[in-house]
Amino acid sequence: MKHEKKTISIQKANFIGLLFLPPLSCFLILYHFFWEFPDLSLFLGTPLNLFVFVLIIFFSMLAHELIHGLCFMLFVKERFKSVKIGFIWKHLTPYAHCKEPLNKIHYRISLLMPGIVLGAFPIFIGLFFNSFSFLVYGLFLTLAAGGDIIIFILTFNIPVNKRLLDHPSECGFFIVDKSI
Numbered sequence: 001m002k003h004e005k006k007t008i009s010i011q012k013a014n015f016i017g018l019l020f021l022p023p024l025s026c027f028l029i030l031y032h033f034f035w036e037f038p039d040l041s042l043f044l045g046t047p048l049n050l051f052v053f054v055l056i057i058f059f060s061m062l063a064h065e066l067i068h069g070l071c072f073m074l075f076v077k078e079r080f081k082s083v084k085i086g087f088i089w090k091h092l093t094p095y096a097h098c099k100e101p102l103n104k105i106h107y108r109i110s111l112l113m114p115g116i117v118l119g120a121f122p123i124f125i126g127l128f129f130n131s132f133s134f135l136v137y138g139l140f141l142t143l144a145a146g147g148d149i150i151i152f153i154l155t156f157n158i159p160v161n162k163r164l165l166d167h168p169s170e171c172g173f174f175i176v177d178k179s180i
Contacts (some may be wrong), residue, residue, distance in 0.1 A: 007172030017146025068096035101163035115145030
């Protein structure tokens with residue numbers, strides 16, 4: 001049985017993700033409106049601080065994929081057997097893949113949850129509690145969710161009687177019949 005494929009290349013998704021920079025910069029302006037920017041030399045001024053920041057972002061990217069995996073597991077029959085988490089060395093990209101088709105709502109929740117938990121929440125914590133560190137962290141992790149947001153947009157015109165099967169090696173999915 002042939003399934004319709006809806007994908008976008010990793011390179012194109014990363015490029016389109018950069019288009020999120022201008023809207024995300026609005027949060028920096030908003031932060032500056034309410035709070036004073038900290039001395040950035042204290043924030044990333046030493047090699048150790050920079051190393052710790054990069055390490056935090058790296059492990060957060062892994063957490064991002066684990067959140068995808070956990071969401072996938074909530075919605076499929078085979079739980080752990082249906083989820084694969086790995087790393088594409090060619091693109092320096094971690095990934096989570098679900099081997100079972102999901103209904104449209106479950107797939108969309110699984111796509112957006114890492115961006116909400118690791119991106120949006122820290123941004124708002126940073127804004128409301130004067131934490132520049134949380135704000136910057138949230139902005140980086142929202143950028144990391146850019147590909148997920150693009151895939152989410154690809155689901156807009158999919159009928160609800162179809163199921164979505166995560167593509168094993170590309171950014172996107174296959175559209176399958178509900179009976180599968």
